[in-house]
Amino acid sequence: MEILRPHLQRYWQEIVGAVLAVIVAAVTALWQPHLLQAVLSAILTNDGVLVKRYGIELIVVALIGILAGVANVFFAARLAQGVTSDLREETYRKIQTFSFGNIEHFSSGSLVVRLINDMNQITNFVMTLVMQLIRVPVLFVGSFILGVVTIPRLWWVEVSLITIIILVAYFIFKRMGALFERVQTYMDKVNLQVKEELQGIRVVKSFNQEGKQQADFNQTSEQLNQVDLVIGYLFSASFPIFTLVSYLGVALAIYLVAQTVTIHPQEIAALSAYITYLTILTMAIIIGGMTSMAFSRGLVSLGRIKEVLVTKPDVEFEQSGFKGKLQGNVTFKEVSFAYPDAKEGDLSLADISFQVQAGQMIGIVGATGAGKSTLAQLIARLYDPTAGTIEIDGHDLKTLSEETLRQTVSFVLQKALLFSGTIESNLKQGKYDATSEELERAIGIAQAAEFVNRYQEGLGHEIEERSANLSGGQKQRLSIARGVVGQPPILILDDSTSALDAKSEKLVQEALAKHLQNTTTFIIAEKIVSVLKADQILVLDQGRLVAKGTHQELLASSPLYQEIYVSQKAKERMVAVDD
Known part of the structure; x- marks a missing residue:
């Protein structure tokens, strides 16, 4: 009562x-x-x-x-x-x-x-x-x-x-x-x-x-x-x-x-x-x-x-938390994480440490279940680490206000989720007061302009429930556009180009590199080809960071990275022969 x-x-x-x-x-x-x-x-x-x-x-x-x-x-x-x-x-x-x-x-x-x-x-x-x-x-x-x-x-x-x-x-x-x-x-x-x-x-x-x-x-x-x-x-x-x-x-x-x-x-x-x-x-x-x-x-x-x-949120923000503009430097210090329902000692991430400079492109690769998406969710503070700290520009994530963190980090999921409404209303979820120019810029970066402009209503085109009137690639491109419309200091792409063909994926990556030069970009990818030009690639295996470096450095020093790269190259050759 x-x-x-x-x-x-x-x-x-x-x-x-x-x-x-x-x-x-x-x-x-x-x-x-x-x-x-x-x-x-x-x-x-x-x-x-x-x-x-x-x-x-x-x-x-x-x-x-x-x-x-x-x-x-x-x-x-x-x-x-x-x-x-x-x-x-x-x-x-x-x-x-x-x-x-x-x-x-x-x-x-x-x-x-x-x-x-x-x-x-x-x-x-x-x-x-x-x-x-x-x-x-x-x-x-x-x-x-x-x-x-x-x-x-x-x-x-x-x-x-x-x-x-x-x-x-x-x-x-x-x-x-x-x-x-x-x-x-x-x-x-x-x-x-x-x-x-x-x-x-x-x-x-x-x-x-x-x-x-x-x-x-x-x-x-x-x-x-x-x-x-x-x-x-x-x-x-x-x-x-x-x-x-x-x-x-x-x-x-x-x-x-x-x-x-x-x-x-x-x-x-x-x-x-x-x-x-x-x-x-x-x-x-x-x-x-x-x-x-x-x-x-x-x-x-x-x-x-x-x-x-009466349930206490697992992730709480301080009302007096830091409010201000952040550049996008990210630091992990001995971070470990276990999901709430996991057995004791069953860690999804264990003792992860690395540092990223603002404006860098970071690739995250590893086998299925290695902890790639989990790591990205920690950056967006969808979960708090079980141990260790995560910092942006030297500020612990737990000391940031919710508004500041959400304006700083934009997360584009692999499973693109759009809401019923118009394309414009969905894109404005990334920035509620976005201008027409900003919306056009965002769909251009995401390579979505080619199909959005074909609609008679343009950005006013209605999206049906569960975006049933869009293809998988169209949904992913609009999801990427929503993520970049606010020009966030940190952008996380969680395998968010998986439904795109190789040409479209390349165009998206080139547009991101050109228009978001000051944005720290984390790209989680199953295919190494998606992160070849990354400034730094993190290799995860069973929740542990086993290697990091550029593509060439990892080819020379990481057996796991070599194994993944060789196996993917072999698959590409088999597909080419079949074709």
Whole structure:
């Protein structure tokens, strides 16, 4: 509940309105049976004046109750929607501060469910809180007292009714609380499976795996369905049981009054009011049980949201961190790194040290899994090193402000990710206030102008969801353009030309060398030909820096580099012969 408190305080007017309205609605509901009893008593005594008077009062009280009920729903809805909207925004902002490690811990599918399904449960929770939390106790206590006042000798009927219904509600709703936790877990799994299948639909269809994917989804969906069915069965069984107990109480009251009607004739007029109070008492207990169930489900969702909000980002920036222009000198000092979920001692990078001067081009090569991308992610501070320090212009990355670091380091991933929107809106993610000239310069460097200018809308061309209307090479070139549009002091290209043909890749590299002479460029490449002109090449093997130097120096001194180079040359000759 503590995560709701600051948001509830912002809507104190809605809370006051909802509380006052629900109290008025509850009081009018309790007063109507009393007026009905007065009307019946007046009818039995043939007093027309009192019948008219109490009849008018009954109508007025009913109208007041209706208006109060409408007001309660109005204020409760405003409160619930406002609080949920604010909490959703707070949670989304928190997610934006997460590092890669935090996202992987929760999984993107689970975070989506928390932002949508769990927030819907919290909306219902807040609605129930202000609509029923006060109403139920007022109706329960009021109907019990007024029932005893109406026919005092039948007090034990109410006590018996309360005991039976509370025992039944306890056993039913207690089980539902555990079931709701399972529902949210299965919803996470369903959402994750759907997301992965839709994102990888080409792979699924290419390998004819539709049947297996369908079977996996059906299994998880059936698990969710079974839990939902159990909840449904409990719901469907609870109402008939509650109704049966209530009717038995009413029947017992009628029977007892009928047995002594000659002794207590005044109870004939009071019987209708007493039955109404019994009904209100029963409904108060039932609504209380339903409220506790909604609370149970809401508390589960609140717990899942709280888990996100209290999670400390693996990578945190100091608000008082260094702010200023950096040139791009990079230094690694005995840097080691292990992923958060790695076993103890299982390092992805171990004791890496090197120094890079601003404006240099650095190649990073090595076998798959050698730690090339991991090293690049550390430069962009997507992760923090487990040991050692990384410096830019002598400043430890941890002492830089987030704004400064993001303006200094631009990261172009191998898997080009573009968002739905226009080409221009995607490029401006690299620099939100980029001018038309800067955008044109960026697409020129990335060799994207040739296809962008063919579009009638040019930079205003719409990119579809998951950039489905672009080829792999086009996406990579636009991704490179987004990376260079801000003219960053440090540019990291993580195998980001893998989808380009040899000619386009060469043109991109020549443009980068020509237009980004003052930019420190890290090129992660599978092909050595991509880094031949680098000022320095880092050779990684199983997370260790085993060699560094120029291409010629490494050919003369590094057996691993020689092995990679010779094997790639052999493959090129085989391809040439086949052609």
